[in-house]
Amino acid sequence: MSSVTTDGQHNIGYLCTRGQCEAGRSDRVALRFITPSLERHDYTFADLDGLTNRFANALATLGFGKGDMFFTFLPKAVPQFVAFLGALKLEVVAGTLFSNFGEEAILDRLGDASAKGVITKKSFVKKIAAVRDRMPALRWIIVIDSDRHLADDILSYDRLMAESSHEFTVPRTSPDTPAILHYTSGSTGKPKGVLHVHRAVLSHTATAAGVLGLRQNDVYWCTADQGWVTGTSYGIVGPWNLGVTQIQFAGSYNPESWFRILDEERVNVWYTAPTALRMLMREEPDFYSRFSLPSLRTIFSVGEPLNPEVIAWIRRTFSRDIFDTWFQTETGAIMIANRPGQEIRPGAMGKPVDGIEAAIVSDEGDPVADTVTGNLCVRAGWPSMFVTYLNNPEVYAGKFKNGWYYSGDKAYRDPDGYFWFVGRSDDVINTAGHLISPFEIESTLLEIEEVAEAGVVGVPDEILFEKVVAFVALHRKYGYSQELELKIRLYVTHKLSSVATPHDVVFVEDIPKNKSGKIMRRVLKARYLGTDAGDISTLEV
């Protein structure tokens, strides 16, 4: 398999488009974009090169240059891919936002990054406008669904593209040049901007080939949204730098559509998430007998631990294996994985990928013995390692000790070298593969007039891995009503996102806190699950 990293050119935008053309793949389909009604639109690598050149020129005309921040804020749409790679060609940093983000979530990201521009659609402009006065650096909004400019600073993508040249000379980009920005949630504070450099393409490509096993002429489908790291590392960069045809489906979750795509598009490699698989498990077995999946070679999973039940179901239903992979926004690329040719131990994360040293390390920075639970760490220095948390160097520095990157996950290693996930070392909630900060939700809940106190926890869920549960205590003059519950849910959805919206809202008299005022989420979780809360000696009563 030939990947392209030519003559020291590390520019991701170049490598995924022009580089492929120069390797003789101009006419190969790069992007097969499938609409919700399953109409197919193909774009070759030559098409992608021309479109991304136009977008790079458009940004340059608007005054963008190296190091400026530009975001995509779109549901699945062709311009999302064009804008992402076009910005990178110009050495502009490309950030991506999940399309369901509400106005506070947008502010926390575009504002923190001092974004200079964003590409979106008309119906989303309202969310940006609601917080725009708090984002003074934001100069340009580009909309993909208008054939005319809507204001001096709200411009039409179509018109910009039509007025821009399809030729652009990509600068020779050093590996240390900032490239991709994603935001990730922690258990405290605002979301943090995780910055990667163009060198990351080396890890994306190596793992797309070495773990996902992508081969030239493959058709590959990664179902992840481009708002998250999987959607960029393995839904854009790695596969295209290998010259692989990628499916992108604009529709929502729908078993019929998904399996028609896998079948009719002859997908060879499918990369998806455990939540989706657990939802698919609910279909009647007869449903799957209609699909022969003639070309499907391997299925991979990412986002949450893959339960053994899913592995067994895949084997039973499709006579194939499924391989779990582990990585994070910060790692940028797969670090630990199960892969073909390696015995699958159901429930295990797998083994470190080539070139990656992973270990279970104590809080003091020393590796611990096999089978002992500790901090899951990776030896610092791999190509796609994040280079900073934007505007937050102290927190970044705190993630490293004795040359180890601390992932925040707890795990253990068995004597054969397999890693086993145990849990998070913080209160971050993993719901359907999205990491959610309880602090962000609690802060948002406290903005609601009726809410006096709030505590948010993640509790196990058979479909979502964890679901968000909010405990709220109301001011004395207010009481529970169904209307208030709906108001609370919608407020979180509109301010943050639907993924942050509590599945359950539990109304309580007060929120348990320790003597220093910290919310005792452990106690809330135990209360919800009806289990023992353990040591509550520090509980303020």
Added chain:
Amino acid sequence: MEIMEILNGIFREVFDDGGLIIKRETTADDIDDWDSLSHLNLVIAVEMKFGVKFALGELQSLKNVGDMADLIDRKLKKK
């Protein structure tokens, strides 16, 4: 007020879009923010505003807004 008219108001509130116009054939693919989680908000709002309750199986079989309106109509007639 017609069921579709009330539903339109609910959709506008749930999806925070005062200009949203739904039709019987509208599906989740037509509304950007309509995912499985916002669907939960929608169900709660519909149950509350119409005073009806949905069973899980009933909702899975709904293909579009028209199906939802018909289901609400049937439930209201049974009340």
